[in-house]
Amino acid sequence: xxxxxxxxxxxxxxxxxxxxxxxxxxxxxxxxxxxxxxxxxxxxxxxxxxxxxxxxxxxxxxxxxxxxxxxxxxxxxxxxxxxxxxxxxxxxxxxxxxxxxxxxxxxxxxxxxxxxxxxxxxxxxxxxxxxxxxxxxxxxxxxxxxxxxxxxxxxxxxxxxxxxxxxxxxxxxxxxxxxxxxxxxxxxxxxxxxxxxxxxxxxxxxxxxxxxxxxxxxxxxxxxxxxxxxxxxxxxxxxxxxxxxxxxxxxxxxxxxxxxxxxxxxxxxxxxxxxxxxxxxxxxxxxxxxxxxxxxxxxxxxxxxxxxxxxxxxxxxxxxxxxxxxxxxxxxxxxxxxxxxxxxxxxxxxxxxxxxxxxxxxxxxxxxxxxxxxxxxxxxxxxxxxxxxxxxxxxxxxxxxxxxxxxxxxxxxxxxxxxxxxxxxxxxxxxxx
Amino acid sequence: xxxxxxxxxxxxxxxxxxxxxxxxxxxxxxxxxxxxxxxxxxxxxxxxxxxxxxxxxxxxxxxxxxxxxxxxxxxxxxxxxxxxxxxxxxxxxxxxxxxxxxxxxxxxxxxxxxxxxxxxxxxxxxxxxxxxxxxxxxxxxxxxxxxxxxxxxxxxxxxxxxxxxxxxxxxxxxxxxxxxxxxxxxxxxxxxxxxxxxxxxxxxxxxxxxxxxxxxxxxxxxxxxxxxxxxxxxxxxxxxxxxxxxxxxxxxxxxxxxxxxxxxxxxxxxxxxxxxxxxxxxxxxxxxxxxxxxxxxxxxxxxxxxxxxxxxxxxxxxxxxxxxxxxxxxxxxxxxxxxxxxxxxxxxxxxxxxxxxxxxxxxxxxxxxxxxxxxxxxxxxxxxxxxxxxxxxxxxxxxxxxxxxxxxxxxxxxxxxxxxxxxxxxxxxxxxx
Numbered sequence: 001x002x003x004x005x006x007x008x009x010x011x012x013x014x015x016x017x018x019x020x021x022x023x024x025x026x027x028x029x030x031x032x033x034x035x036x037x038x039x040x041x042x043x044x045x046x047x048x049x050x051x052x053x054x055x056x057x058x059x060x061x062x063x064x065x066x067x068x069x070x071x072x073x074x075x076x077x078x079x080x081x082x083x084x085x086x087x088x089x090x091x092x093x094x095x096x097x098x099x100x101x102x103x104x105x106x107x108x109x110x111x112x113x114x115x116x117x118x119x120x121x122x123x124x125x126x127x128x129x130x131x132x133x134x135x136x137x138x139x140x141x142x143x144x145x146x147x148x149x150x151x152x153x154x155x156x157x158x159x160x161x162x163x164x165x166x167x168x169x170x171x172x173x174x175x176x177x178x179x180x181x182x183x184x185x186x187x188x189x190x191x192x193x194x195x196x197x198x199x200x201x202x203x204x205x206x207x208x209x210x211x212x213x214x215x216x217x218x219x220x221x222x223x224x225x226x227x228x229x230x231x232x233x234x235x236x237x238x239x240x241x242x243x244x245x246x247x248x249x250x251x252x253x254x255x256x257x258x259x260x261x262x263x264x265x266x267x268x269x270x271x272x273x274x275x276x277x278x279x280x281x282x283x284x285x286x287x288x289x290x291x292x293x294x295x296x297x298x299x300x301x302x303x304x305x306x307x308x309x310x311x312x313x314x315x316x317x318x319x320x321x322x323x324x325x326x327x328x329x330x331x332x333x334x335x336x337x338x339x340x341x342x343x344x345x346x347x348x349x350x351x352x353x354x355x356x357x358x359x360x361x362x363x364x365x366x367x368x369x370x371x372x373x374x375x376x377x378x379x380x381x382x383x384x385x386x387x388x389x390x391x392x393x394x395x396x397x398x399x400x401x402x403x404x405x406x407x408x409x410x411x412x413x414x415x416x417x418x419x420x421x422x423x424x425x426x427x428x429x430x431x432x433x
Numbered sequence: 434x435x436x437x438x439x440x441x442x443x444x445x446x447x448x449x450x451x452x453x454x455x456x457x458x459x460x461x462x463x464x465x466x467x468x469x470x471x472x473x474x475x476x477x478x479x480x481x482x483x484x485x486x487x488x489x490x491x492x493x494x495x496x497x498x499x500x501x502x503x504x505x506x507x508x509x510x511x512x513x514x515x516x517x518x519x520x521x522x523x524x525x526x527x528x529x530x531x532x533x534x535x536x537x538x539x540x541x542x543x544x545x546x547x548x549x550x551x552x553x554x555x556x557x558x559x560x561x562x563x564x565x566x567x568x569x570x571x572x573x574x575x576x577x578x579x580x581x582x583x584x585x586x587x588x589x590x591x592x593x594x595x596x597x598x599x600x601x602x603x604x605x606x607x608x609x610x611x612x613x614x615x616x617x618x619x620x621x622x623x624x625x626x627x628x629x630x631x632x633x634x635x636x637x638x639x640x641x642x643x644x645x646x647x648x649x650x651x652x653x654x655x656x657x658x659x660x661x662x663x664x665x666x667x668x669x670x671x672x673x674x675x676x677x678x679x680x681x682x683x684x685x686x687x688x689x690x691x692x693x694x695x696x697x698x699x700x701x702x703x704x705x706x707x708x709x710x711x712x713x714x715x716x717x718x719x720x721x722x723x724x725x726x727x728x729x730x731x732x733x734x735x736x737x738x739x740x741x742x743x744x745x746x747x748x749x750x751x752x753x754x755x756x757x758x759x760x761x762x763x764x765x766x767x768x769x770x771x772x773x774x775x776x777x778x779x780x781x782x783x784x785x786x787x788x789x790x791x792x793x794x795x796x797x798x799x800x801x802x803x804x805x806x807x808x809x810x811x812x813x814x815x816x817x818x819x820x821x822x823x824x825x826x827x828x829x830x831x832x833x834x835x836x837x838x839x840x841x842x843x844x845x846x847x848x849x850x851x852x853x854x855x856x857x858x859x860x861x862x863x864x865x866x
Contacts, residue, residue, distance in 0.1 A: 024584050024726050034651060035583050037764040132581075138727035140581030147580075148565075148573030150468050151457050151747030218467060276733060279712045286731075293457050294571035294744035297734035298719075300709060301727060311727035314584030326759020331470040 006039040007321045010076030012067050012092055013083035014047035017106055017133075019054035020310030021080065025317070026056070032314070038321050040078075040314075044070040071096045078320050080313065081105040090114045097121045097129070102324065104316040106133035106309055112207040116220050119332050128329045130316035135161065135208040138308025139301040140315065141287045145215045146330065152291030154216040156256035158432060161208040163283035163303045164192045164199040165231050165251040170281040173239045173248070179232060191283055201230035202251065202266045209253035212287070213264045213344075216255060221264055227347035229267040238357060238427060241398045242270050244385060245355070247431065248278040254432060261345040270355050270431040276300075348407035353382070353431040356401065358416070359394045359423035366421045367397065373419075377412040379404040394423035400431070439472040440754045443509030445500050445525055446516035447480035450539055450566075452487035453743030454513065458750070459489070465747070471754050473511075473747075477503040504529050511753050513746065514538040523547045530554045530562070535757065537749040539566035539742055545640040549653050552765050561762045563749035568641040569594065571741025572734040573748065574720045578648045579763065585724030587649040589689040591865060594641045596716035596736045597625045597632040598664050598684040603714040606672045606681065612665060624716055634663035635684065635699045642686035645720070646697045646777075649688060654697055660780035662700040671790060671860060674831045675703050677818060678788070680864065681711040687865060694778040703788050703864040709733075781840035786815070786864040789832045791849070792856035799854045800830065806852075810845040812837040827856035833864070 009025070011018050025032070025040050033039045045058060046067035064070060071079055071092055079096040081103060083089045089110050096103050098121070105111070111118070111134055122129040132142040136159075145154070160166050167189075168182040177185070183200065186192035198204050206228045213221045231251050242249050247270035256263040271278045276298055280286040285303030290296050302308040323329055360366045371381060385398040401409070409428070417425050442458070444451050458465070458473050466472045478491060479500035497503060504512055504525055512529040514536060516522045522543050529536050531554070538544070544551070544567055555562040565575040569592075578587070593599050600622075601615040610618070616633065619625035631637050639661045646654045664684050675682050680703035689696040704711045709731055713719040718736030723729050735741040756762055793799045804814060818831040834842070842861070850858050 020726070028584050028586055028725070031586060031651075032583055035579060035764065037762075139730055140577050143576070143581045144573050146468060147752065148576045148748050149744060150751045151461050151465055151744050153461055153464060218464075274712070274714075276709060276712050279707070279709050281707075291744060292461070293453075293740040293747070295735045295738075295741055297572055297732070299730070299732060301730035305728075307726040308728055311582060311584050311724060314726070315581050318583045319580065322761055322763070323759065326756065326761035328755055328759035328761070329470075330755070331468065 004033050004037065004039045005325070006041040007077050007324060008043035008075040009040050009078050009080060009317060010043055010070040010073060011045045011080045011082060012070060013081065014045050014054055015082065015084070016306045017309045017313065018045065018047070018082040019056050020306035021082065021313050022058055023056040024307070024310045024314050032318060036318050036322060038325060040317055040321060043075045044073055046070045067092055068095065071099065071101070077101065077324060078317055079103050080317060081107060082313070086110050086113050090118070093118055094121060097125050097127050100125055100127055102128035102130070102320045102329070104130045104313060104320060106131070106313055108134040108207045108211060112210055112223055123332050126329055128320050128323050129332060130320055131211070132316045133309045133312040135211050136285050136287060136299065137301065137303040137305060138311045139285060139287065139299045139303065140312060141289070141299045142215065143315065144289065144297070144299060145212070149289060149291050149294055149297070152293045154257070155290040155292060157212050157216060157253070157287060157289050158277060159208070159212065159253040159287040160250055160277060160280050160285050161205045161253050161287070161303060162199050162251060163285060164196060165205070166280065166285070167191045167283045168200070168231060169234070169239070169249060169251065172234070172236055173243070176236055178236050179234060200232060202228040205251060205253050206266045209255060209264055209266055212253070213255045213262065217257070217262055221344060225264065225344035227265040227267065231268055233427070234268050237396070238429065241357065241385060241387070242355065243273070245383070245398070245400060246273050247271060247355070248273055249429065250277060252432060258345065261343065263345045263350055265347060265350065268429050270429055272433060348405070348410070350406045351403050352406070353403055354401045354409055355429040355431055356399045357427040358397045358399065360397050361393055361421045361423070362395045369419065369421060370399070370416060373415050374401070374412050377408045379409060379412055392423070437466050437470065437472045438758070439474040440510050440757060441476035441508040442473050442511050442513060442750060443476055443503040443506060444478045444513045444515060445503060446514065447478050447487055447496070448515065448517070449739045450742045450746065451478065451480070451515040452489045453739035454515065454746045455491055456489040457740070457743045457747050465751060469751050469755060471758055473750055473754060476508045477506055479503045500525055501528065504532065504534070510534065510757060511750055512536050513750060514540060515746070519543050519546050523551070526551055527554060530558050530560050533558055533560055535561035535563070535753045535762070537563045537746060537753060539564070539746055541567040541640045541644060545643055545656055556765050559762055561753050561756050562765060563753055564644070565749045566742045566745040568644050569718050569720060569732065570734070570736040570738060571744045572718060572720065572732045572736065573745060574722070574732045575648065576748065577722065577730070577732060578645070582722060582724050582727060582730070585726045587690070588723040588725060590645050590649060590686070590720060590722050591710060592641070592645065592686040592720040593683050593710060593713050593718050594638045594686050594720070594736060595632050595684060596718060597629060598638070599713065599718070600624045600716045601633070601664060602667070602672070602682060602684065605667070605669055606676070609669055611669050612667060633665060635661040638684060638686050639699045642688060642697055642699055645686070646688045646695065650690070650695055654777060658697065658777035660698040660700065664701055666860070667701050670829070671862065674790065674818060674820070675788065676706070678816070678831070678833060679706050680704060680788070681706055682862065683710060685865060691778065694776065696778045696783055698780060698783065701862050703862055705866060781838070781843065783839045784836050785839070786836055787834045787842055788862040788864055789834065790860040791830045791832065792827045793830050794826055794854045794856070795828045802852060802854060803832070803849060806848050807834070807845050810841045812842060812845055825856070
């Protein structure tokens with residue numbers, strides 16, 4: 001190891017992940033060197049706050065509050081952006097790329113907001129940009145898409161990409177908690193932010209879906225084209241009924257090639273209990289990738305946290321070091337295109353099966369009216385589950401449909417929810433088999 | 434793509450996987466080029482049989498029966514060994530490495546038998562050797578260990594690595610088949626060889642365990658040091674009792690660091706029903722890797738077959754091309770050591786929990802005798818399941834132990850199986866939580 005060539009690393013941001021990366025690089029230097037043949041050495045670390053104990057010992061001389069000086073330092077050959085946020089991070093990343101220095105980042109918000117210009121600059125300057133930890137934390141799924149499955153056309157991706165949501169849904173089912181109780185628990189355990197909106201409303205998952213879709217299909221996907229629904233509307237009742245029907249509700253990112261179009265959508269989804277995705281519980285994430293050669297593959301692990309994220313950042317650093325040493329860079333391909341993005345399918349054109357929970361008057365003939373309305377929009381019923389629980393004059397009735405176009409289903413529901421036999425708006429979830 | 438630099442590939446072996454690789458490289462050339470920035474071009478394909486239709490169209494001029502001429506061809510810069518078997522494959526791989534040409538192989542038998550000399554020659558000649566498809570078929574788990582988890586010390590690995598065995602166990606449970614019926618079905622469907630011994634006796638899994646253990650811990654693991662049990666001894670009765678206790682029986686490779694030692698073992702194992710490994714069914718494979726930074730990660734997919742294997746071979750070819758272009762090679766590290774291998778722990782020293790199925794005379798006090806014998810060897814009982822089914826004068830009794838050293842347990846069982854209250858030898862399986 002001592003005679004091994006080393007490459008200087010500069011870390012921007014000495015918070016949770018930055019400290020984890022510094023710790024991992026120092027602690028596992030020997031094993032990294034033996035696997036890579038090169039030694040990563042931390043030359044500089046920048047943070048505005050140098051007073052807080054980070055739980056890792058570093059040479060105090062390498063610490064600075066001046067992030068730009070780290071980017072410019074000639075001994076720093078790889079810039080690792082772990083500041084978070086978008087504005088300062090963007091400026092520093094663009095400076096590094098302008099200087100021809102490869103960048104490793106875990107910042108999905110940065111890529112979702114400024115991805116096109118950052119990718120374009122990296123391509124123009126022919127510099128490496130690695131962002132493995134922006135999706136799936138410790139799970140090497142970006143690596144799999146860029147490298148392990150490089151020979152595959154991608155048919156589709158389904159992902160559980162947000163540990164906060166998955167924890168809440170797991171606890172709602174396991175303990176019969178309602179949404180608010182499970183959220184409180186997640187916050188008490190540090191699995192949810194004080195302001196949990198980004199997670200529970202599905203936008204964190206959508207940011208990641210945009211990155212995965214772009215990698216899989218080679219075009220820039222605007223956030224605005226993604227249909228996003230979060231988990232606030234999921235009741236413990238629906239979790240129970242889904243279970244009776246053989247399903248579990250997960251917040252899923254669904255990315256799928258359909259003909260010449262691509263679906264990119266994020267919403268609560270019923271998945272069959274016997275599938276692997278259904279068995280992913282707690283704060284764990286998982287991504288199922290379906291390739292034309294490989295068939296179905298799945299990647300599972302912790303989607304967030306200091307050390308899992310550090311694991312992926314370190315593997316990106318290692319890959320960039322290897323590329324630097326060889327004068328190679330991994331192309332960003334169509335991610336760097338500045339032309340108009342391709343069209344993501346409108347959610348109304350998506351064809352899938354649906355779970356519907358209706359609140360119907362408890363009297364003969366009502367189910368017939370519902371079936372007629374669905375039928376007049378070309379929607380067939382696959383099964384009906386009627387629980388003997390009345391809510392006042394109304395009883396809950398669950399209908400599972402065969403495949404239907406969402407636009408047609410919505411038209412039918414508008415009609416159904418206007419009927420006087422219906423007590424409250426129908427609850428609708430999509431099903432993925 | 435037309436202006437992209439290309440790199441010549443030579444394929445040795447035009448059988449199932451060879452044809453799959455040729456097909457995949459041709460079919461997905463555009464997407465590979467866009468992701469890699471380099472274009473793989475098949476210059477030569479060698480096979481003794483050039484008459485059989487391979488289901489893929491290649492230029493007839495590149496076909497030859499002379500494999501050595503492919504290795505020597507100056508236009509062939511990457512040699513892809515897909516012949517299978519060990520002797521011819523070994524000679525050709527060694528020739529390629531001697532010529533300084535990087536080799537991609539999917540041949541686990543070759544690596545298990547001649548790995549040390551092949552790794553050593555690759556290291557001596559400073560040439561790349563990639564073998565991603567030797568474990569897990571389409572699952573990029575070798576890639577994950579060499580690259581995605583490069584920053585991690587590996588605590589342990591648990592793998593379902595043989596699709597034939599997993600199919601048989603899945604069918605035994607789902608349909609209540611006995612082992613022979615399930616094996617017949619697997620053979621009829623082409624999931625098991627006419628001579629299935631290599632698969633069902635655990636040796637295929639052990640070959641893969643040896644490769645994973647070597648990668649994880651950086652030392653050469655001799656096959657002879659691995660404790661191997663196959664699935665012939667599993668009865669439908671044990672599958673059912675395991676289910677009653679909340680477990681499913683899987684053929685598992687277990688690799689684990691314990692203090693300064695390493696366990697490498699292959700045997701039928703009870704895994705809790707709610708775990709992801711338990712939900713891996715049919716011909717699918719899965720590998721759980723536990724790293725110090727990343728925590729638990731799992732990789733799942735098809736472990737064999739023309740196209741999944743081709744997917745991984747193609748990703749190895751792409752990586753070797755990238756390395757070639759940059760003048761880099763990925764070190765084999767301790768895999769190439771020719772010094773004495775480290776010591777794998779004796780199975781008698783392994784500490785784990787056990788499932789025991791005893792056949793006991795149906796009369797008062799017998800369970801007390803068993804408990805006394807176990808207790809005298811320091812083994813504690815966690816639970817007892819007594820089924821009200823008598824087999825002649827005997828009843829089946831299932832005991833789950835707390836953690837115990839296997840050597841102690843075997844001593845207790847020798848004593849127990851000699852008692853006259855015991856009708857037939859006790860069935861023993863290990864449990865992994």
